[in-house]
Amino acid sequence: MRLPIAGGGPAERADAARNRQKILRAAARLVAARGADALALDEVAAAAGVGVGTVYRRFADRGVLAQALLDERERRFQEAFISGPPPLGPGAPALERIRAFLHAFVDRLEEQGTLLMVAETATPKARFETGAYRLHHSHLAGLLAEARPGTDAHFLADALLAPLAAAQFVHQRENDLSVERIKAGLDQLLG
Missing domain, CATH: 1.10.10.60 (Homeodomain-like)
Known part of the structure; x- marks a missing residue:
């Protein structure tokens, strides 16, 4: 489906x-x-x-075209965290799912980072205006609220998505940060 x-x-x-x-x-x-x-x-x-x-x-612009090129991969990513097997999909504890989501996002950036960068930077707020970003944010906010009741889950979701901006990732990879090091850094943010 x-x-x-x-x-x-x-x-x-x-x-x-x-x-x-x-x-x-x-x-x-x-x-x-x-x-x-x-x-x-x-x-x-x-x-x-x-x-x-x-x-x-x-x-309307090359960013919109880049988003369209990314559509099928985004669909597969969404299916994986919405209904796929744990730990990315349902069935694992919330913190494990958050970690799996962040790691899967890094893998996606490794595969399509420069195209994602075009999509995210075509206009000043392009990254935040997509349905995909809103879904990623909502997914993380829900998991964060479950894992850490009483925290500002919406702010924390933005904070965890910030280092996953494609331009940031491409910059890090061009400056010799390995995928493993980036994932380890995200794990440290989770504490």
Whole structure:
């Protein structure tokens, strides 16, 4: 069963869906060939064989396009922490689930960090305006409230998500911090 991604949009016409898929395939090819930093809407339009206006109607900027490229991986991540096996999914104590969530997020950043960085930094508040961020925050806040009753779970959820900003992660990896060291640091934050 496919879960609707938090913040997902309405159904689309068949021709619009075909164009969307052409655009996404072309964008994925460009990112694979040249990296996420090279993602440009006019080049995507040319590679997809559609007009630039068609791309801009679907994707207002490269951040929105990057989010669309990340959609399937985000769905799998959500399914894992909502209904997957413990400790990431239900059935483990709250602190174990928080740790598993943070570690899985780091793994995702390792896999797609530069593309996530494009998605999160296209506009000043892009990271916080996605349904995915709101779901991640809500999930962590609920687990934190369970694990540490009486704490400000909403603030702590933001505090735990802050070091998982893609730009922060990419910066750390470029400065020789290993994935294991980043995960260990997050474990230390959990105390």
